[in-house]
Amino acid sequence: MEQTESRLTKPEAMIFDMDGTLFMTETLLLPAYHRMFDQLREEKLYMGETPPEHVILGCLGMLLDDIWKKVIPDASEAARQRANELLLELQLEDLQKHHSKLYPGVLETLTELNKRDVKLFVASNGLEHYVKGVARAHQIFPLFEGLYSAGEYETASKVDLVKLLLDTHHIHNAWMVGDRSSDVEAGKKNGQTVIGCAYAGFGNGQELEGSDRLIADFTELLKLYDHATAD
Template sequence: MDTIIFDFDGTLFQTEKLVIPSFEKTFARLQAEGYYIGKKFSEEELLSVIGKTLEDIWQTLLPHLSLEAHKKANDYMLHYEIEGVSEGYGALYPQVIETLLQLKNQGYRLFVASNGLETYIKELAKAFRIDHYFEAMYSAGEFETKSKNDLVKKLVQDYSIENGVMVGDRQSDVEAGKTNKLFVIGCDFGFSSKDELKNADVVIQSFDQILAVLNG
């Protein structure tokens, strides 16, 4: 194995510290502008949609709103997420930088495949100084893919990846890895619920355990 594809939210980045307040501000703004009058979502409900494409997130949380409202929600969410980073919200998981450095020094090609928006992924990677570790960062927002399977398939084809690893915390990451014939490392420190990682080849409880899996 010479190539590793990482999910972003819940794998590299502790998204809940940034996304929960961004969701709350987005809903408040939608309400103020008359797009949304409805329930207040619990933190558990909000965390359950992390890892989905934004289209799927709004279809899950706000299924009765118009396409225009969903587009507004996209814009507001991105604005508040970028603003939140500048205000100190969000963090990488422990040992992410140290582990990426070791993997890079060992000769692995590193990539990101995320269902998030392009600006969100690239700005956060830059802000937390991990962007230079990756050969490319693919996002559903950039390539308008409908699923993680399709996004990873495109990345694998574009970079002729034949012997790779998929690292992620959601069932969609596991499925994308398996569908694209990758070895799958499930991250049981992100947002996975019970049984989401049952089809992963191996499950880790901290990010730096990737080294033991690959070097074992």
């Protein structure tokens, strides 16, 4: 996988994807995913077997409409809409039970970056209540200046979502930190540095091609920042 080895400069802000970057999505998603399909069958909206877990995990980072087209391509629009509602409802319920997890070192690293006066944001293709619910449940919500989600702002792509964030906060130099090709695209098309997170493993081998740096552990981000040069 190719990385461009341009010299890193200290950013005024860092923009994080949520699933597969800050949050171990599978710890919340998979139990809710199986219960969701049980409920869809009970409501007679979907009568097939539950698609394999790797199918939904491989879709993480996509917009919800695109996810259901891949997971249940032959389902009705009513079934897909109900899947959206149920999955959010079940995940928000499970968040309160404290069974889900952040990646190791996320809270500590974000706290240290905050102490260094780096402005922290989230840009996610997920739903607003999900993104904010995860951040609140894991005590990282107060560390962010803004949590931007496609669900709240109705953006067509993460490129658009990140542009909106940058424009709103007048940010010129940011690091986009994420684990999917949509994060790389969002950073690069907005002229920003991209730090690819290679630890989640939800995508394929080409997923992070074009990143300026790859990290195998979230805590490496602080070292990258500390060793970056002042602009």
